[in-house]
Amino acid sequence: MTFNDNARVGGNTARRRGAGVAVAGGGVAGLGALAVLLFSLFTGTDVSGIVGPLTGGGGSGQESEVANCQTGADANARDDCRLAAASLNLDQYWSENIQGYRQPQLIIVDQQTSTACGTASNATGPFYCPPEETVYVDPTFFAILREQFDATAGPLAQLYVLAHEYGHHVQNIGGIMEQHPDNGTGPDSNGVRTELQADCLAGAWIAHAGDQVDENGTPFLQKPTPDQVRDAINAAQAVGDDHIQKESGAPVNPESWTHGSSEQRERWFETGFQNGYQACDTFSVSGSQL
DSSP states (O other): OOBOTTOBOTTOOOEEEESOOOSSOOOOSSTTHHHHHHHHHHHOOOOHHHHOOBTBSOOOOOEEEOTTOOBHHHHHHOHHHHHHHHHHHHHHHHHHHSTTOOOOEEEEEESEEEETTEEEETTTOSEEETTTTEEEEOTHHHHHHHHHHOOOOOHHHHHHHHHHHHHHHHHHHTTHHHHSOOOOSSTTSHHHHHHHHHHHHHHHHHHTTTSOBOTTSOBSBOOOOHHHHHHHHHHHHHTOHHHHHHHTTOOOOGGGOSSOOHHHHHHHHHHHHHHOGGGOOTTSSOGGGO
């Protein structure tokens, strides 16, 4: 998904926090780390105790603005600015559709930083921390997937990841997380239903992501192309629990699922994309329809 070059995105409230290293670069020792990356990237599972920080140690609580992130052209050029700019678009969309919406904080992580939900780093992947109402994303994941593993991790796939985490924020402030607390793993668990709903909410936003405008009335984003939507759908498929288990060489075990299968994640993303956020009630359907 492409930002309009002249869109004004400097009003975003995203902050950088961590060791202050450059976003691009980093490395992973060996192709065996691919399954670890895929698992941690979209599950928020901290594997640093097993593999260590994937681009080196360090981290701090220092914060700064996302530098040189003023226009859509900046957002098109850099992952960190793209995420920061999209936060404006997401906040505008949800404030127009959810009564009482309040924006979360978006933290762009450099290497690692402490949070109320544990350490945020490139060994935990993007996640939402409910007590803080904060989304944490380390963009080095996208660079690693592109450079080391020949994955596209294209712009719309990146924004799908961010929109998924914002979906969790909508669930949190709407009381959904409180109404449907975690009850363990499995294909019919509340955890899977929560994650599939976040996929659906992400799809709903992407369908309308070209509608939000900056202070001058310029749309932030161009309408997604069919190829870009397919890229986001492929990203949803790639992070299905069954696919991740296969990639790691483990047997497919639905009872251990926390996010849903590739087919489910694709289907619920498309449900939101085609029918809007009102169609995203994953908690009222039976397990066979999930």
